[in-house]
Amino acid sequence: MVVDNKISVGEIWQILEKITDPEIPILSIVDLGIVRDVKISPSLLVEKGQGVEVFITSTYSGCPAMDMISMNIKMELLQHGFTNIKITQQLSPAWTTDWMTERGKEKLQQYGIAPPVGKVMDQQFLDDLKVECPQCHSKNTKLLSEFGSTACKALFQCQDCKEPFDYFKCH
Amino acid sequence: MMQDSLIDYTLHLADNSLIMGHRLSEWTGHGPILEQDIAISNIALDLIGQSRNFYQYAAQLKGGVTEDDLAYLRDATEFKNMLLAELPNGDWAKTILKLFFFSTYQYYLYQKLIGSTDTQLSAIAEKSLKEVTYHLRWSSEWVIRLGDGTEESKKRIEKALEELWDYTGEMFLPSEYESECAKNKIGVDLGFLKEDWMNKVIQIFAEATLPSPKGEPVPTLREGQGVRLNGKEGKHTEHLQEILNDMQYLQRTYPGCEW
Ligand SMILES: [Zn+2]
Numbered sequence: 001m002v003v004d005n006k007i008s009v010g011e012i013w014q015i016l017e018k019i020t021d022p023e024i025p026i027l028s029i030v031d032l033g034i035v036r037d038v039k040i041s042p043s044l045l046v047e048k049g050q051g052v053e054v055f056i057t058s059t060y061s062g063c064p065a066m067d068m069i070s071m072n073i074k075m076e077l078l079q080h081g082f083t084n085i086k087i088t089q090q091l092s093p094a095w096t097t098d099w100m101t102e103r104g105k106e107k108l109q110q111y112g113i114a115p116p117v118g119k120v121m122d123q124q125f126l127d128d129l130k131v132e133c134p135q136c137h138s139k140n141t142k143l144l145s146e147f148g149s150t151a152c153k154a155l156f157q158c159q160d161c162k163e164p165f166d167y168f169k170c171h
Numbered sequence: 172m173m174q175d176s177l178i179d180y181t182l183h184l185a186d187n188s189l190i191m192g193h194r195l196s197e198w199t200g201h202g203p204i205l206e207q208d209i210a211i212s213n214i215a216l217d218l219i220g221q222s223r224n225f226y227q228y229a230a231q232l233k234g235g236v237t238e239d240d241l242a243y244l245r246d247a248t249e250f251k252n253m254l255l256a257e258l259p260n261g262d263w264a265k266t267i268l269k270l271f272f273f274s275t276y277q278y279y280l281y282q283k284l285i286g287s288t289d290t291q292l293s294a295i296a297e298k299s300l301k302e303v304t305y306h307l308r309w310s311s312e313w314v315i316r317l318g319d320g321t322e323e324s325k326k327r328i329e330k331a332l333e334e335l336w337d338y339t340g341e342m343f344l345p346s347e348y349e350s351e352c353a354k355n356k357i358g359v360d361l362g363f364l365k366e367d368w369m370n371k372v373i374q375i376f377a378e379a380t381l382p383s384p385k386g387e388p389v390p391t392l393r394e395g396q397g398v399r400l401n402g403k404e405g406k407h408t409e410h411l412q413e414i415l416n417d418m419q420y421l422q423r424t425y426p427g428c429e430w
Contacts, residue, residue, distance in 0.1 A: 058220075062218070091294035147214070
């Protein structure tokens with residue numbers, strides 16, 4: 001595939017939607033809200049193909065997936081004919097689960113991970129939350145541990161079907 | 172001059188998180204139960220991630236070095252972390268109390284550092300604060316559980332308090348670079364932190380049915396073999412060297428080695 005010089009920013013976003021989070025492979029990095037901005041930069045123009053700059057932000061400071069995500073973005077864009085790719089990691093504003101798309105939340109639910117409830121982490125703490133069991137949809141669930149299989153998740157258990165499940169924490 | 176202070180200040184923040192994170196990571200695979208093993212490993216990961224952000228910034232300020240050089244190739248005397256961070260974990264109670272003191276400190280520090288005139292420090296603080304909020308909550312709950320638990324757990328956390336209290340004063344004793352940065356609105360004035368920190372400790376100790384610590388955190392520097400110890404100025408306990416031996420071994424033996 002070769003890019004003509006008129007590829008739009010919108011098309012680049014579509015390309016990025018194919019890249020998934022290595023730890024939650026059903027979620028694209030766009031659904032997760034990791035991609036903050038895409039710019040076609042004249043300053044990055046080279047002989048063939050266009051230069052593109054992708055701005056990403058990590059979910060958690062220590063997220064080990066970020067380096068892999070950066071590499072995957074590069075690989076995917078290279079395959080689409082981009083030769084000059086710049087990935088800029090942005091710290092501020094800090095990532096929040098508010099940036100997760102509705103489609104992303106639905107996909108999480110189907111995958112068996114309860115999506116974040118409500119907006120932003122305020123003073124409201126986890127155990128006051130009514131988290132819905134992704135298996136049987138009961139709201140009779142309880143927090144087992146506020147750290148789950150990865151930093152972004154907490155571990156809950158359903159009191160009705162007894163199934164333990166991950167909850168994607170508000171952040 | 173100010174530039175040097177900013178570099179030192181950034182390294183101090185980085186070293187605090189790295190050394191504390193490294194210590195906590197020693198629990199990985201050894202936690203009392205699986206959920207808590209995972210929790211403490213996640214906290215360690217958050218802290219190491221924070222330190223990376225600070226090291227990257229420090230490397231940029233210094234020029235000609237990388238984040239890895241700063242983490243892996245500096246000697247113990249160049250490290251600027253607080254002594255509290257480098258102390259051995261001890262038992263679960265001591266690890267928890269250490270983390271609780273440390274997280275309470277970071278929580279109030281980052282809240283204020285968000286207001287720094289240095290946009291990069293402000294951005295790292297904003298990101299880190301979200302994580303530290305969880306660390307503080309988790310460690311507070313454990314202090315309460317241990318203090319208000321069994322006779323044995325209470326005995327252990329009281330013993331931990333005895334061992335750790337003398338190290339809390341250092342948090343509020345500014346080094347030269349901290350004072351310089353605070354004066355220039357880049358860093359946090361530690362004088363403003365102490366009251367918030369103390370109130371939080373008293374509140375959680377009350378919930379844990381533990382007696383309030385006697386008096387204020389004392390800024391006494393411990394005497395060690397004739398040398399006044401002060402982590403922020405690179406005068407460390409022998410425990411830091413033990414950590415560095417372990418942590419820096421690979422990079423020093425195989426320079427530039429990558430995963
Ligand atoms: Zn259920």
